[in-house]
Amino acid sequence: MSEPRNLQEALADELSEEELQQVGTSFDIVGDIAVIKLADSLLEKKEKIGKALMEVHGHLSTVLMQTSPVKGEYRTRDLEVIAGKEKTETTHKEHGCSFKVDLSKVYFSPRLAHERFRIAQQVESGEVVTNMFAGVGCYSILMARHADPEKVYSIDKNSDAVEYMRDNIRINKVSDVVIPIEGDARNVIEEHLQEKSDRILMPLPEFARDFFDAALQSLKPKGGIIHFYDYGEEPQLFQPSFNFVQNNSSSREVDLLEKRVVRSYGPNLYHVVLDLDLGPK
Numbered sequence: 509m510s511e512p513r514n515l516q517e518a519l520a521d522e523l524s525e526e527e528l529q530q531v532g533t534s535f536d537i538v539g540d541i542a543v544i545k546l547a548d549s550l551l552e553k554k555e556k557i558g559k560a561l562m563e564v565h566g567h568l569s570t571v572l573m574q575t576s577p578v579k580g581e582y583r584t585r586d587l588e589v590i591a592g593k594e595k596t597e598t599t600h601k602e603h604g605c606s607f608k609v610d611l612s613k614v615y616f617s618p619r620l621a622h623e624r625f626r627i628a629q630q631v632e633s634g635e636v637v638t639n640m641f642a643g644v645g646c647y648s649i650l651m652a653r654h655a656d657p658e659k660v661y662s663i664d665k666n667s668d669a670v671e672y673m674r675d676n677i678r679i680n681k682v683s684d685v686v687i688p689i690e691g692d693a694r695n696v697i698e699e700h701l702q703e704k705s706d707r708i709l710m711p712l713p714e715f716a717r718d719f720f721d722a723a724l725q726s727l728k729p730k731g732g733i734i735h736f737y738d739y740g741e742e743p744q745l746f747q748p749s750f751n752f753v754q755n756n757s758s759s760r761e762v763d764l765l766e767k768r769v770v771r772s773y774g775p776n777l778y779h780v781v782l783d784l785d786l787g788p789k
Contacts, residue, residue, distance in 0.1 A: 518560035523553065531557060536618050538611060539598030540569040543587065558591025569593050572611065582666040583615040583714070602646070603628075605653055608675050609644050613668040616644060620711075623770050623781070624650050627709065627735060630783070631655035635706040638726050639663065640693040640719060645673035645686065647709055652682035661705075663689045663696050694722040706732040713737045713779055720756055724786070731760065731787035737770070740780035745769065749782055760786040 512518035515535075516528050523531065527550060535544035542561050546554055558571035570593045576586035587596060596612040603625050609616045628650040631637060635657045639648045642662040651660050662677075664670050670690040677686045689696050705726040710716040716737050723734055738749040746767045754762055766783040773779055 512560070512564055515557075515560055515564055518563050519557065522556050522560070523550075527553070535561065537565065537568070538609065538616060538618050539600040540567055541596070541598045541611065542568050542571045543574055543611065544571065544590075545574045554590045562591050570595050570598075572596065578615065582669070583712070584613065585611075587612050603650060603654065605646075605649050605680050606676070607644055607646055607649070608672055608679065610668065610672065614644055614666060614672060615669075616646075619771055620646075625654070627651070628654040630733075631657050631707060634658050636704055636728075637661070637707045637709065638697070638701055638705040638723075639709040639711070640697075640723065641710065641712040641715060642673060642688075643669050643711075645676045645688065647711060648673075648686045649676055649680050649682055652685040653680060657685060657707075660686045661689060661696075661701055662686050663691060663693045665690070665692050693719055697722045697726045701726045703728055708732065708734045710735060711737050713739050717752060720753070724757065724760065727760075727786060729788065731785070733765070734784045734786060736782045736784055738780055738782070739773070740769070740778045742776040742778075745778055745780055746782065749780060753782065753784060757786060759789060761789050762786055 530547045530550055535542050554573055561571050562568045571591040572587040573590045574585050575588050578585045597610040600607045600609060602621050624647050627647060631651045633656040637651060637657050637660040639662045642648050642664045645662055648660045648662040651657055667690055670688055673688045677683050702725050708723045708726055710723055740746055763785040765785050768781055770779040770781055
């Protein structure tokens with residue numbers, strides 16, 4: 509008997525047609541762990557669904573079910589093991605880099621792989637980069653491995669994330685470039701990084717507006733690039749974000765280099781990014 513090609517095929521004898529439609533195909537694979545969300549009506553069959561997912565994806569050692577929304581300042585979520593080994597830690601590989609991560613302690617999304625690499629490819633030789641919300645260091649390490657920055661200051665407030673970031677910097681052999689810093693990005697910039705950065709990354713749309721003034725403080729007097737992540741709603745996905753930037757950059761000339769949708773968050777709501785060149789007036 510041949511292996512099932514997808515989750516629906518693996519569950520064809522276990523679930524009704526309606527239940528199969530509810531399962532859908534929306535799950536993330538991080539290293540050897542899968543994370544899936546299930547409707548309340550499917551919770552009684554969660555173990556069967558978990559085992560089927562492991563059957564379809566033979567390299568998996570664990571299937572986790574997300575039992576809460578992403579929440580709190582550190583954007584973590586509650587998880588339950590529904591198949592395989594009792595663990596939440598794994599190593600995820602992306603664009604030639606390895607990232608150790610504990611999905612119960614830190615925020616991590618494999619769906620941002622393209623965006624992380626897109627940013628890394630823009631970094632120019634000799635730049636000083638500040639990553640204000642660095643997590644376990646994915647953006648920062650990819651920059652160090654795929655470009656030639658002088659330094660990447662990699663800030664995060666979550667002590668667990670910073671611990672994993674330090675591990676990942678060592679694993680990927682970029683300790684001469686990526687500098688892990690535990691703390692609030694605003695305080696770190698005020699104390700250590702004012703007027704130091706050629707490029708600033710603000711990869712959390714939840715906090716980008718609140719910290720935009722700190723990002724401006726970190727820019728060198730000659731100016732530089734800010735990657736500003738925000739939420740956008742149809743029909744005007746980008747204009748409100750750009751208006752905010754212009755209204756809060758009175759001392760700078762603002763040039764919009766690129767605007768793009770990173771991913772969808774729900775009906776008419778999107779994670780967007782503006783690549784901005786901010787120079788002196």
